[in-house]
Amino acid sequence: MAVTAPTLVVRHQPFEHITPNWFAAVMGTGIVATAAATLPVQFTALHVFAVAVWVVAATALVVIGVAFARHWIGHRDHAVAYARHPVMVQFYGAPPMAMLTVGAGAGLLGADLLGSTAATTLFAALWITGTITGLLTSVVVPYRMITAAHHRDVAALPAWLMPVVPPMVSASTGALLLPHVPEGQWRLALLCACYAMFGLSLIVGMITLTLIYGRLLHGGLPPVDAAPTVWITLGLIGQSITAANLLGTDASMVFTGAQSSVAVGLHVFGIGYGLIMGGFGMLMFALATALTVHAARRNLGFSLTWWSFTFPVGTCVTGATALGHALNFGAVQALAVALYVLLLAAWLTVATRTLRGIRHGELLRPGHR
Numbered sequence: 220m221a222v223t224a225p226t227l228v229v230r231h232q233p234f235e236h237i238t239p240n241w242f243a244a245v246m247g248t249g250i251v252a253t254a255a256a257t258l259p260v261q262f263t264a265l266h267v268f269a270v271a272v273w274v275v276a277a278t279a280l281v282v283i284g285v286a287f288a289r290h291w292i293g294h295r296d297h298a299v300a301y302a303r304h305p306v307m308v309q310f311y312g313a314p315p316m317a318m319l320t321v322g323a324g325a326g327l328l329g330a331d332l333l334g335s336t337a338a339t340t341l342f343a344a345l346w347i348t349g350t351i352t353g354l355l356t357s358v359v360v361p362y363r364m365i366t367a368a369h370h371r372d373v374a375a376l377p378a379w380l381m382p383v384v385p386p387m388v389s390a391s392t393g394a395l396l397l398p399h400v401p402e403g404q405w406r407l408a409l410l411c412a413c414y415a416m417f418g419l420s421l422i423v424g425m426i427t428l429t430l431i432y433g434r435l436l437h438g439g440l441p442p443v444d445a446a447p448t449v450w451i452t453l454g455l456i457g458q459s460i461t462a463a464n465l466l467g468t469d470a471s472m473v474f475t476g477a478q479s480s481v482a483v484g485l486h487v488f489g490i491g492y493g494l495i496m497g498g499f500g501m502l503m504f505a506l507a508t509a510l511t512v513h514a515a516r517r518n519l520g521f522s523l524t525w526w527s528f529t530f531p532v533g534t535c536v537t538g539a540t541a542l543g544h545a546l547n548f549g550a551v552q553a554l555a556v557a558l559y560v561l562l563l564a565a566w567l568t569v570a571t572r573t574l575r576g577i578r579h580g581e582l583l584r585p586g587h588r
Contacts, residue, residue, distance in 0.1 A: 233583055237290040238301050241283050242313035243526035244573060249276035249320030250533030251566050254559055256327040257540050259552040270331050273324035280321050287314070305367070308360055312381035315353035316388050316530075318345045323392040326399075339399050346389070346396055350416075353385025357419065374438055375430035377448040377527075380455055383427055387420035387458045389413070391537070394465035397472060410466065410473050417462050424455040446514035447527040449507045456500040457534030463496075464489040464541035486545065493542035500535060521572045523582065528565040536562055 255269035291298045301307045322345030329338030360382035393413040400406045431452065440446060467489025474482040511519075511528075536558045543551035576582035 232294070234286055234289040235294045235297055236583060237283070237286045238307055238310065239287070239313050240307070240310040240523050240526075241287065242280075242317040243310070243523060243530065244570075245276055245280045245283060245317035246313060246320050247526045247529030247533070247566060247569065248272060248279060249317065249324050250530050250537075251562060252276060252324045253320065253327055254533050254536040254540070254562060256324070257537060258556060258559060259540060259543060260556055266328075270328045273321070273328045274332070276324060277321050280317055283317075284314075303363075305364070305373070306376065306378055308363060309376070309378040309381045311360060312353070312356050312383070312385050315349045315356060315385040318349035319353070319385070319388045319392050320530075322346045322349060323395055326392075326395050342396060343399070346392055349385070350389040350393075353389055354416075356382045357386055357423070375427070375434040376441060376445070377431055377451040378445075379427050379431065380424060380451050383420055383424045384454050384458060385420075386416035387424070387455060387462055390417040390420070391458055391462035391465055394462065394469050397469045402472075407473050410470065413462070413466055417459065417466070420455070421459055424459075428452055428455065440510060440514065443514050443517050443519055444522055445524055446510060446519060447524045449510050450527040450531045452503050453500060453507065453531035454534050456496055456503060457531060457536075457538040460493045460496050460500070460538030461534060461541045463492045464538075464545045468541075468545060490542070490545050493538065493545070497538070497542065500538070504535070521576065523573070525569045525572065529562065529569060532558060532562045532565060 249272075252269045252273035255265055255272070258265070302311070322342045325333070325338050325345065326342035329341060332338075333341065390413040393409060393416075397406060397409055397413075400409050435449075441448065467486040470482040470485040471479070474480075474485075536555050539551055539555035539558060543549075543555055573582065
């Protein structure tokens with residue numbers, strides 16, 4: 220009689236593979252709320268929708284944050300292995316940006332549910348925490364890459380921008396926090412810090428973006444499943460336009476009287492920068508679209524990388540909104556609304572597929588992130 224070997228069934232625990240890229244879902248959801256709150260066209264239903272989505276994002280931040288902590292506590296070997304992985308480590312930039320996005324939502328929308336004082340306090344707490352962790356990420360991740368033992372066959376990937384962008388998000392959301400800071404030296408210090416983080420992220424980000432663009436030209440597309448990450452390049456572009464114009468507009472609260480010319484200069488800088496970088500953004504938007512269509516024709520499967528379709532597009536919405544407000548230009552404001560419709564369609568698609576993947580357990584297994 221033949222003896223049949225027992226079948227080994229490997230069961231994965233729910234917190235075993237909660238990697239940092241899960242926080243991209245919080246970023247993508249939070250930007251839907253904050254972008255809606257700042258659109259040039261406002262009406263009651265849109266505001267109610269924005270508040271509801273912000274609540275979803277805040278809840279997701281808590282749930283994923285707890286799950287990520289359980290991952291580190293209960294599955295430390297897996298957590299350390301992911302932190303040492305040359306690609307996955309890049310996504311440690313996602314948790315700070317998730318906190319900053321939800322914090323900005325608290326400042327823009329949280330007063331309806333929490334009251335203005337509690338909402339501002341939550342905004343400040345998340346901004347401080349997100350900024351500190353984001354600055355650490357922008358230093359620690361490149362350090363780990365530089366000191367890694369093996370550098371053979373290392374190719375620049377769009378994910379390399381993930382640890383670079385958090386300081387830019389701090390700069391743009393810090394502009395929203397500026398009116399809540401006491402006048403005088405404290406407000407000046409925050410404005411200067413935001414411009415410093417703007418410069419940090421912009422310079423390192425453009426260097427990284429050059430490497431990525433060169434790699435795409437010389438090495439071709441990344442694997443099909445990673446193709447959506449090309450959209451990450453728009454995150455730096457859109458967020459920097461947002462930061463430059465929000466800070467330029469708010470500079471008038473800091474530089475008054477004899478120093479008002481400084482505020483005018485920063486305001487003009489924001490407009491000029493937005494127009495120039497906006498042209499570059501159009502190129503990258505068209506290129507990302509074409510590469511996504513190219514990957515879709517080659518059986519692009521769903522994974523958490525699809526969240527790359529949301530947050531970067533959301534930064535283009537906020538960038539167009541801020542630039543349109545600074546210019547008082549209806550065409551740019553109309554562009555912001557059109558981009559928001561695109562963002563909403565992408566978010567609904569990706570969120571639905573993510574919930575389905577969680578329910579079926581597919582996204583909780585290794586190799587499906």
